[in-house]
Amino acid sequence: MAGRFTKDEMMQMDPTFLRMHLRERVHHTIEHQLYSIIHQGRRPGPAFGGVVREIFDVWQARGLPTDLPDIKWMRTLMELAERVKRGEQIEAVPGGYLPEPLNPQDMQAWEKLLLGRRSYRHWDDRPVPSWMVEKILEAGMWAASGCNLQIWRFIVIEDPEVLRKFANLEFEVEKVKIVCCVDTRGYDQVQYPPPKKNQLLDVGAALQNMALMAHAQGLGGCWSTFSQQQIDGIHRHFQLPGYIEVVTYLSLGWAAEKVLPPQRMSYSEAILAWVGKADGNCAGGKDRPGDAMMVR
Ligand SMILES: Cc1cc2nc3c(=O)[nH]c(=O)nc-3n(C[C@H](O)[C@H](O)[C@H](O)COP(=O)(O)O)c2cc1C
Structure with a gap:
């Protein structure tokens, strides 16, 4: 056993x-x-x-x-x-990682990537090379996943006819669509199964990684939503087995529009509580040093 x-x-x-x-x-x-x-x-x-x-x-x-x-x-x-x-002392894990702060230049690049990613919904005619799509998929697979189960699965659509068939009517037909799915096989049969909602979180984390990699390569993308009818259509079109669940998708192409970044609420508005603050600094200015913020 x-x-x-x-x-x-x-x-x-x-x-x-x-x-x-x-x-x-x-x-x-x-x-x-x-x-x-x-x-x-x-x-x-x-x-x-x-x-x-x-x-x-x-x-x-x-x-x-x-x-x-x-x-x-x-x-x-x-x-x-x-x-x-065997009782061997291991001082350091060979090849092990420890987080290191980025140097200022790398930090600038990272912030440019993270804060500069936007949703684009119009594209020019240039095709997206396959090696870029591969890099994007690989980035997706480096996302965290509950219990390291790695249940995300992808369908890449570049065929214009199939793209049109599953188009989001709110925006232009993309050049590449990465359909994100879950392989649900055995998920609830592992010894300590994670909650089912982790499947969606895993796919979301992968999609965000992919969107960032697309952005890093100068592509424009948009995370988007399937209707139930489209999900059923994808299932039929690709003859997917029942254990594959179609969740969401990422549209990609070379952006042909400039967009204004939809501004975010201040992070301090999003904090429900911050207890036992370690350093007493309060960049948001909402709390006094050492205070626990109350749930609002
Ligand atoms: C789960 C999810 C579903 C989304 N679905 C759609 C969609 O169906 N259509 C669309 O145009 N944008 C969709 N978006 C993109 C959001 O509208 C966009 O991320 C948001 O307006 C913020 O803009 P930004 O991505 O440029 O920062 C979706 C985003 C997420 C995370």
Whole structure:
């Protein structure tokens, strides 16, 4: 029994779900604990890493690929888990990341990207090269995802006829449409399933990453909404299986309009509470140093 499944069950399991099961078990039974063991001196239990090892053995026994990026990462974590279990001291995780502040120039570029992204709804005739679309998709996949389940799936539409078929009547037909979907297979069967709404959050995070990457490449995009009729139409057109849920989309092209940034409310208006403020600075000017803001 590895997690909630027997070896026989895992031998028969859909490989996509087996891979999800593996990622979820790595996340909950190795990743969290490993960093506390390395950095906070917690001691690994005798079974540490065992469940993942059993699932991974099945993965290998089935001849499933072991050089996929997420599988390689899981193998690295499994090796680290073995090392700490043997009592080895690991000073620093090889290849590990620590957040570093950007230098002023990079910060300027970052703010230009983040604050300069806008929604564009008119495009010129230039096509969008595929390598740009690929970069955008890759950026989407680097978003956070609940329990690292990575359930987002995409459909890229560049065919003008299909684009017209699923056009947003509020704006011009785009050059590229990235339809964002969820692969719901097995989502509620992993050991600690995240709440269902995380599926939408995962897709939203991926879409925002993609919009930013499009903007960084000088493209204009708009996050947009399907009607239920369009969602059904996409399902039929692409003959999607029932476990794929169509959620939302990103329209892309070379923007042929200048838009004014829709101004945001002040962030201090959006804060419902800020308790135990660490440094007492109050840039918004709404609270006094040390005050807890009351829920409004
Ligand atoms: C979930 C979501 C759905 C959206 N749907 C549409 C849409 O159907 N049509 C549209 O023109 N814009 C749509 N937008 C874009 C918003 O109108 C736009 O982000 C907002 O007005 C702020 O403008 P900005 O993106 O330029 O900052 C959507 C944005 C989000 C996040």
